[in-house]
Amino acid sequence: MASFSATLFLILSVFLDSIVPIICPSVIEDLNNLKPPPDFNATITNNCINNPSLRYCNATPFDLEEIFKSTIVASHLCNISHNPNCVESFPKINLHKKPHLAPLYLSFTFFWKYCPLTITYIDISNNSLKGNFPTDIFYCSQIRDLDLSHNNFVGDVPVKNLSSLPNLTSLNLSYNHFSESGNLDAELFKRFNSTSFIHSGIFPDHSKFSFKVFLILVVLPIFVLVMVFCLCVLCSSRLDILTGCFRRRYEFTPSMLKAATKGFSKKKLVGKTSSVDVYYGILRDGTEVRIEVYNESLSKEDARRIFAEGCKILSQLRHKNLVRVLGWCDTRRLRATVSEWKDGENVETWLRNANPSWKRRMKVMVGILQGVRYLNEEWPQVECDLKTKSILLNDDGEPLISRFKVDDGNNNTKRIFKFGLFILEMVSNMRPMEEVESSEAGFVQWFRLHYPQNFEKLIDERMKMKETVVDQAKEAIELGLLCTDLSRVREQPSWDQISYVLSKSSSMALAGSDHRRYYQVDGRRKAKFLQTDESDDEIQMDPHSSVDHRRFLVV
Known part of the structure; x- marks a missing residue:
């Protein structure tokens, strides 16, 4: 082998020196084109006889081409590594x-497979090599020093292969990008000191670790303290933000209502009675609300439970003529209901200041009737306040019932009576207990004294007194008196009858004409309607429905 290597090295020295600066593909091409000489088999056979420890001696049959190429590469590596003796052997591969x-x-x-046994040092550092750990190097199991530092190797380090190199005493994997591993052999790190793995990626970067420790032990506590401080400041000014996150649906806390009304400021107080204070408020989400705070406290648990159950019912009401109840507050110190805020005046102010036409008054009466009928049919346990000062108007002129309570x-009969009073208020622009200094019964009695002889005194004199308006207002007064006649409860009109009367009057008010005639036949009262382009409708009436001067016109 020695004579062959010397001869081969002399033959190829000129060729090898010429390909050193040539790019890699040319070297590979030259190796592929080279073929072993005819006596190459005899040469390696003699070499194995003289030195059986050569690696290719254990490979039978011989792969002559691989062994030949390995010999050429070995000679070239010996030359470029600046080894003192490239003929007999060389101890170091230096590709630094x-x-x-x-x-x-x-x-x-093929070279690493048959690498010379004399090679004990491999240095491939500072080459920016990429890819996984070059495992072919482990064919050179006799190596003592291995330097792969300052490259871009990635992936896992083959710990088992390193452990199987008994002669390896110096290892340098520093400044690479290997993966961290929790399965590293402890014995391996007893053989090599920490300088073998500086910034190798196998262990967490101490600087990064220190930074993480700094974040966890210093920055995070400061951040938490700042957030707690900000939260305390925020909650001190708007405690409803915190309590609102944990409240149940429809339930408001005192802090939420306090924040919505600026601490129940007098500037937010929009109404007051002996038992209720009404506030305007803005919730955290920007919703404008009407907050009714009840002055009477409920100390008994049963009373508070009844109040809460009633509020749950009110919060389920859904109708275009009802103000929506958003929720309630029920604590020992504060009891309140929260409903949506509706801009606009109430009907009492509207009647007094706007002098609305009969058509617009009819629209309000029909709207309130629809709301009352909804409650009567869907929620019979809910009572509502039908006073004109409790009825609101939205931007479209649609009336809204704003005050409710739950009654066992x-x-x-009571609902029909209240609606009858509302009709009389709408026609006359007068209110019980105010313009007539008496009770509701006295208010109704005053209407009876003037109806039908002086019914003109009962109609709001500011309205334009067209014949059709007078007739329809007169019929509305008659309907109101029928609804408020508690002496003949059994003869009160039903809600269907009331609806029919108002819907007909409303349609005629919109049409602006009325061609009705009334007469009596066989002792039974009838109402006959002579509509243009329509057939006559005839509706039977009970002759005992009222006193003689009243006509119950189902219009």
């Missing part, structure tokens, strides 16, 4: 800072 050659020679698996009874 040879970024064009190192990747090429790492790709020669289902007093339909």
